[in-house]
Every structure is written in C-alpha cells, then in structure tokens.
Amino acid sequence: MTSRESNRGPGFVDLVETALPGAVTGRNLEALDPWIECPPARLAEVCRWLKTNPHVRFDALECITAVDWFEPDPKKAAKVAWQPHIELVYHLWSTSARVSLVVKVKLPRWKDDVPGSLPEAPSVAGIWRTADWHEREVYDLSGIHFTGHPDLRRILCPEDWEGYPLRRDYVMPLEYHGIRGR
Amino acid sequence: MTQSFNPSTPSGGRPWIEGRFEENMVLTTVEQAINWARQSSIWPMTFGLACCAIEMMAAGASRYDLDRFGAGAFRATPRQADLMIVAGTVTYKMASRVRRLYNLMPDPKYVIAMGACTTGGGPYFKWGYHVVKGVDLVVPVDVYVPGCPPRPESLLEGLMRIQDKILGQRIAKRPEGGKVDDELPVPHHSGYVTSAVGDGTLVFDHQKVQP
Ligand code: SF4
Numbered sequence: 001m002t003s004r005e006s007n008r009g010p011g012f013v014d015l016v017e018t019a020l021p022g023a024v025t026g027r028n029l030e031a032l033d034p035w036i037e038c039p040p041a042r043l044a045e046v047c048r049w050l051k052t053n054p055h056v057r058f059d060a061l062e063c064i065t066a067v068d069w070f071e072p073d074p075k076k077a078a079k080v081a082w083q084p085h086i087e088l089v090y091h092l093w094s095t096s097a098r099v100s101l102v103v104k105v106k107l108p109r110w111k112d113d114v115p116g117s118l119p120e121a122p123s124v125a126g127i128w129r130t131a132d133w134h135e136r137e138v139y140d141l142s143g144i145h146f147t148g149h150p151d152l153r154r155i156l157c158p159e160d161w162e163g164y165p166l167r168r169d170y171v172m173p174l175e176y177h178g179i180r181g182r
Numbered sequence: 183m184t185q186s187f188n189p190s191t192p193s194g195g196r197p198w199i200e201g202r203f204e205e206n207m208v209l210t211t212v213e214q215a216i217n218w219a220r221q222s223s224i225w226p227m228t229f230g231l232a233c234c235a236i237e238m239m240a241a242g243a244s245r246y247d248l249d250r251f252g253a254g255a256f257r258a259t260p261r262q263a264d265l266m267i268v269a270g271t272v273t274y275k276m277a278s279r280v281r282r283l284y285n286l287m288p289d290p291k292y293v294i295a296m297g298a299c300t301t302g303g304g305p306y307f308k309w310g311y312h313v314v315k316g317v318d319l320v321v322p323v324d325v326y327v328p329g330c331p332p333r334p335e336s337l338l339e340g341l342m343r344i345q346d347k348i349l350g351q352r353i354a355k356r357p358e359g360g361k362v363d364d365e366l367p368v369p370h371h372s373g374y375v376t377s378a379v380g381d382g383t384l385v386f387d388h389q390k391v392q393p
Binding site for chain 1: 274275277278311312314315319320
C-alpha cells in the first residue's frame with residue numbers, strides 16, 4: 001500500500017479504523033489535503049499508530065495549527081453551522097510514500113466552559129520531536145494546554161505575558177511594564 | 183570682526199591672529215575641531231531588528247556606502263558605538279533590551295529611528311499586540327527616518343542630520359543645561375519591571391529591576 005491513490009482512498013482510513021476502532025470520527029478524503037478527525041482523548045494513540053504502522057509511515061510532522069472558531073457576528077449567526085470551538089490541525093507527511101495526511105481535533109474554547117481555563121489535548125512531542133516547539137507556540141499564542149509536554153512554556157511572548165494573542169476575543173494590553181500600548 | 187587701523191593696539195591694527203602664520207595652517211576652535219572629528223567618524227551599532235535592517239545593510243554596502251560619510255564602522259557592542267540605528271520592529275520583549283543597550287553606550291550618543299515601525303508602530307500600530315508604538319517611548323530619538331522600509335538614501339539623509347546635530351554640540355554646558363540645542367529627555371518608560379515585583383526579586387531572568 002504505497003501508491004499515492006491508495007493512501008488517499010478510503011482503504012487506508014479503514015486500516016486505521018480496524019487497528020483503532022472508533023478513533024476516526026470524521027473524514028474528507030476528497031479534499032486537496034485529505035483529513036481525518038479524531039477525538040482529543042485518542043489523538044496520541046492515533047498519531048503513534050500513524051507514525052509506526054507498517055503500511056504508510058507518517059514520519060514527519062509538518063506543522064500544528066490552532067483555528068479559533070469564535071462565536072460569529074450576531075448578524076451572520078443564522079447562516080453559520082458551527083458552535084464556537086477550537087480546532088487543532090496536524091499536517092503529517094510520509095517521506096517514504098510521499099503522501100500527506102491531516103489530522104484534526106476539535107476542542108472546546110475553554111475547558112468546561114470556564115473562561116481562562118485552557119482546553120487540553122495530549123502532547124505528541126514524544127512521537128515527533130518537532131512537536132515540542134510547535135506545541136509551545138500553539139500554547140503561547142492560542143492557549144491550548146498540551147498534557148504530557150516536556151516543557152510547556154511560552155516561546156515567543158515574554159514569560160509574563162497575559163492572554164493568548166491569537167484568540168479571537170483577545171484584548172490588547174494597554175501597557176506592558178510601563179510602555180504605553182495604544 | 184572688522185577693525186580699522188589703530189596704531190595704539192598691540193597688534194598694530196592687524197587681525198589679532200589670522201594671517202600671522204604661514205600657509206597650510208588652519209585655525210579653528212577646539213569645539214569645532216572636536217565636533218568635526220566626531221561627525222566624520224560616527225560608529226553605529228549593529229542593531230537590525232527586522233526588515234529595515236536589510237535596507238540598513240544595503241546602505242552600508244558598496245552601492246550606497248555609508249563609509250563615505252564616516253559611518254561605516256558598525257560595531258557589535260554598544261560600548262564602542264555612538265549612534266544607535268534602531269532598524270526594525272521593536273517588540274515589548276525587546277524594548278527593555280533596547281533601553282539597556284542605549285544605557286550602555288558612551289556619551290555623546292545619538293539614536294536614529296529607522297522605519298515606520300520604530301517611529302510609531304507602523305503596520306503594527308492597530309493590530310500588533312506585541313509592538314511598541316514608537317521606540318521614542320523607550321529611548322530618546324534624535325532623527326526619525328520614515329518609510330517602510332526607508333530607502334538607503336533616506337538613511338543617509340538621516341545620518342547627515344545627525345552630523346548637523348553633532349556640529350551644534352557645545353563643550354561647555356549651555357546656560358539652560360544640556361550640551362545641544364534640543365537635548366531630549368530620556369523617557370521614563372523603560373520596559374523594565376518596576377511595580378510588579380516589590381521586593382526586588384526577579385520574576386524571570388531576562389527582566390532587570392530598575393534600581
Ligand atoms: S518599517 Fe516596514 S520595513 Fe521597517 S521594520 Fe517595520 S515593517 Fe519592516
């Protein structure tokens with residue numbers, strides 16, 4: 001199972017489902033970047049299988065993105081189909097089979113809907129080393145807590161920065177250590 | 183000073199000092215000589231923070247050649263520099279470092295704010311959560327060079343304005359205090375932690391508490 005088509009077809013996802021029943025909760029294999037969705041609790045398990053399975057080894061993690069699906073504008077609310085949530089997007093690449101796969105995870109915007117308590121996702125830093133800094137960046141800018149991360153600190157903003165700047169409801173600071181902000 | 187012939191003066195009415203020496207002798211004041219020497223050998227500090235630094239490097243390279251104006255010796259340490267060209271986006275995280283480097287420079291020191299970012303936040307003014315809205319909130323700026331990025335010619339022009347400013351420097355203090363006409367106050371914002379930690383302990387090792 002190494003040709004490009006077979007990896008993008010439903011066959012490969014069936015393999016995932018056989019190996020890990022119930023781990024794939026959504027899929028779109030016709031998209032330009034074929035994606036599968038999995039529940040947050042099973043993310044690490046799915047990722048480990050994707051990296052080590054005998055069929056197509058996704059040995060490179062290209063990037064981690066957090067998309068903030070914020071509450072829509074009241075005027076447009078009737079037309080949109082989503083509830084506010086955060087989506088984590090993992091782009092994987094297999095260097096041997098030269099195919100890509102996207103894994104998506106949906107998280108609540110705040111854990112237990114308490115503003116300020118960060119939603120949690122399992123860290124994949126133990127699977128791909130690349131994920132270490134990527135997860136720190138997602139933590140820094142979008143405020144996702146990666147459980148099991150070896151060193152979850154802010155990476156770009158100063159350590160004493162408040163808030164998560166890429167959240168849609170972020171309020172810019174009025175001042176930072178005496179420097180006027182606006 | 184014009185003088186009419188007056189035999190009672192010791193010099194016999196001739197100019198007091200001019201014309202009494204042989205040719206190839208130049209007379210000047212100490213002040214002018216020092217200022218002239220200073221303005222023709224400005225040592226800028228290597229200080230590229232973002233895209234503007236590329237243009238600053240272009241100004242320093244052979245085509246625009248900052249060295250023609252005596253400012254080609256970019257130093258990698260503030261101790262040896264007397265001009266800080268702040269080229270690029272100053273973030274809040276960087277602001278305390280900019281201030282610190284400024285404090286490390288020996289007097290007399292000058293600052294050029296190069297580009298829209300350093301003059302006032304530039305493209306990040308409205309939505310940049312992390313950008314200082316003008317480096318003049320942190321260090322006193324002598325010359326602003328607008329543009330995004332400014333062309334090397336603009337930077338050269340800014341450099342010449344700095345040279346003008348150096349020429350106006352006085353050895354003695356002016357009666358009002360200060361050594362130049364429009365000496366700027368050092369902003370009181372520093373980017374250092376002051377009130378957050380009352381007892382003087384550092385929160386994080388990159389922060390220095392203002393004494
Ligand atoms: S002024 Fe423009 S070119 Fe200069 S650092 Fe800012 S964004 Fe970059």
